[in-house]
Amino acid sequence: MAVGQFAQQDLQRRAMLLTALYIAQEQYGYLTKEAIERVAERLGMSPGEVFETASFYSMYRAKPTGRYLIQVCEGLSCHLAGGAENLLEYLENKLGIKPGETTPDGLFTLQTVQCLAACGNSPAMRINDTLYTNLNFERVDSILDELRGG
Amino acid sequence: MFEPILLKRAALPQSQSIEVYMANGGYQALEKALREYTPDELIEMMKKSKLRGRGGAGFPAGLKWSFMPKGDDIPKFLCVNTDEGEPGTFKDRELIEKDPHQVIEGTIIAAYAVGAHRAFVYIRGEFFQGFKSWIKAIAEAYEKGFLGKNILGSGFSLDISVHRGAGAYICGEETALIESLEGHRGEPRLKPPYPAQKGYLGYPTLVHNVETLANVPHIVLNGAEWFASIGTEQSTGPKIFCVSGHVFRRGVYELPLGTPLSEIIYEYAGGVPGGKKIKAVIPGGASTPLVTPENIDVTMDFESLAAIGSALGTGAIIVLDEDTCMVDVARRTARFFAHESCGKCTPCRVGSGRILAILERIEAGNGQPGDVERLRSLCDGIAGHTFCPLGDALVAPIRSSLNLFADEYEYHIKHGRCIRAA
Numbered sequence A: 001m002a003v004g005q006f007a008q009q010d011l012q013r014r015a016m017l018l019t020a021l022y023i024a025q026e027q028y029g030y031l032t033k034e035a036i037e038r039v040a041e042r043l044g045m046s047p048g049e050v051f052e053t054a055s056f057y058s059m060y061r062a063k064p065t066g067r068y069l070i071q072v073c074e075g076l077s078c079h080l081a082g083g084a085e086n087l088l089e090y091l092e093n094k095l096g097i098k099p100g101e102t103t104p105d106g107l108f109t110l111q112t113v114q115c116l117a118a119c120g121n122s123p124a125m126r127i128n129d130t131l132y133t134n135l136n137f138e139r140v141d142s143i144l145d146e147l148r149g150g
Numbered sequence B: 001m002f003e004p005i006l007l008k009r010a011a012l013p014q015s016q017s018i019e020v021y022m023a024n025g026g027y028q029a030l031e032k033a034l035r036e037y038t039p040d041e042l043i044e045m046m047k048k049s050k051l052r053g054r055g056g057a058g059f060p061a062g063l064k065w066s067f068m069p070k071g072d073d074i075p076k077f078l079c080v081n082t083d084e085g086e087p088g089t090f091k092d093r094e095l096i097e098k099d100p101h102q103v104i105e106g107t108i109i110a111a112y113a114v115g116a117h118r119a120f121v122y123i124r125g126e127f128f129q130g131f132k133s134w135i136k137a138i139a140e141a142y143e144k145g146f147l148g149k150n151i152l153g154s155g156f157s158l159d160i161s162v163h164r165g166a167g168a169y170i171c172g173e174e175t176a177l178i179e180s181l182e183g184h185r186g187e188p189r190l191k192p193p194y195p196a197q198k199g200y201l202g203y204p205t206l207v208h209n210v211e212t213l214a215n216v217p218h219i220v221l222n223g224a225e226w227f228a229s230i231g232t233e234q235s236t237g238p239k240i241f242c243v244s245g246h247v248f249r250r251g252v253y254e255l256p257l258g259t260p261l262s263e264i265i266y267e268y269a270g271g272v273p274g275g276k277k278i279k280a281v282i283p284g285g286a287s288t289p290l291v292t293p294e295n296i297d298v299t300m301d302f303e304s305l306a307a308i309g310s311a312l313g314t315g316a317i318i319v320l321d322e323d324t325c326m327v328d329v330a331r332r333t334a335r336f337f338a339h340e341s342c343g344k345c346t347p348c349r350v351g352s353g354r355i356l357a358i359l360e361r362i363e364a365g366n367g368q369p370g371d372v373e374r375l376r377s378l379c380d381g382i383a384g385h386t387f388c389p390l391g392d393a394l395v396a397p398i399r400s401s402l403n404l405f406a407d408e409y410e411y412h413i414k415h416g417r418c419i420r421a422a
């Protein structure tokens, strides 16, 4: 069978949905109504279908977030390494927000996430697309300072 | 001292580049496979090596390859499962970030053996570094002619593309992964049919874990007998063990299957800080039943862990010292699975939520008499009654915790606090 033979099915537009949602999220900041509609139009789907699929995945956001999305791992190994709650509490106090909230200056949003596959270097967190490991309070301070400055 | 095979190159500077890979024996197995073996001979070789899947289920790889229909009249696909999300597991991320070409080489050989001309890498959305690493390595492999049309003049062609998941643990399950690749919600399909019969777009699809594929070039280069001589009779080859929790040196350790658990914890990971005793060990990721100190010398292979009622899973060892609250561990495990239940079937969706609610109230000091029995019957209602194995993945560790540490649960319920605080 020639590679080209299934090219059409293969490139079935629907298979592009997850990628298209990432691009839309990048452009709009989160999946606004308009973002969903544009994706739907491009892929020949209904906005309802797009929304139904997007809502399954936790990395697609239905709400705006701060410029930096901080995701603290609450997995078992991070907890055992003295992280998880301690780290979360420290960030809550430092930023004055609870998980799910954004600082008034729009800079930071705080969230908890499940195991980030960094248990060997726990505790761990992600900020936007960057993974930070072997965390302690001093390191968190310097990471946040750097982001504030940048 | 065991000489690492899969992580041998990972320690080199620029280990992820194709130059370093090729300077250290990389892509020789591909050349050998394409020039010296027919696809059927490679399938036989895989069977003889007795390589078993490293994604958790331990299914024999060669057998799975042989299930793929022969011939070139229908499209066939290969998926590289890089969704690694089983709590405690961090080996595939290591392999992809440090030595992606090893996995690509294994993927090309596997695709050649089963006649797939299109491979998909499905990578967990959170792995951004790994995503970039895949993209770069695939581009390098195309440039050198290891991917694309007529690879090394063999007439065999293969294209690979990379697809990001978006934050759903269940998408690591092979049929959910395929649903997600097709652009749907990552809800598992009923099996059978298995992906080798009906997978991506309904066509035969071979799904493999990253670590499984990383073994393939070594088997081709050194032979099935060599591979089968490592490990035990039924669990052959090297395994990357991920060690975390209460140990001195957390990290990945590549050792032969069949290495004693105690050796991994005490010799490699340096033992437990503070000279504390071990209360229990999670041997193969969050979904595997607990191992207690009397079984600490169990050898880490599929059959020995099954014999003591646990499982090798992904080889993710989480050590819990004597001061660990087992109710808390169970609660965290339940929280993970309740969070990740896809919601498609009722026993898993409702059952996991109720188990979590009861564990939360016990831990908060509001446990009710009869809660242990309630937990047990909820487990009975889930086990074997769910659409996919996620339900069982929750029940196995909870049941083992209830059986082994019933006294801790009862103490919590009676006194409203942890036995450790007594």
Ligand SMILES: Cc1cc2nc3c(=O)[nH]c(=O)nc-3n(C[C@H](O)[C@H](O)[C@H](O)COP(=O)(O)O)c2cc1C
Residues within 6 Å of the ligand: B052, B053, B054, B055, B056, B057, B058, B059, B081, B082, B083, B084, B085, B086, B169, B170, B171, B172, B173, B174, B175, B207, B208, B209, B210, B212, B213, B388, B389, B390, B393
């Ligand atoms: C809930 C669930 C999650 C899974 N997650 C993964 C995963 O993240 N990575 C993986 O390789 N296999 C995962 N698996 C196993 C896959 O379904 C499949 O067995 C595996 O990818 C096959 O590859 P292997 O034969 O090379 O192990 C998961 C299974 C279940 C039931």
Ligand code: FES
Residues within 6 Å of the ligand: A073, A074, A075, A076, A077, A078, A079, A114, A115, A116, A117, A118, A119, A122, A123, A124, B087, B088, B089
């Ligand atoms: S538990 Fe936090 S990275 Fe695994």
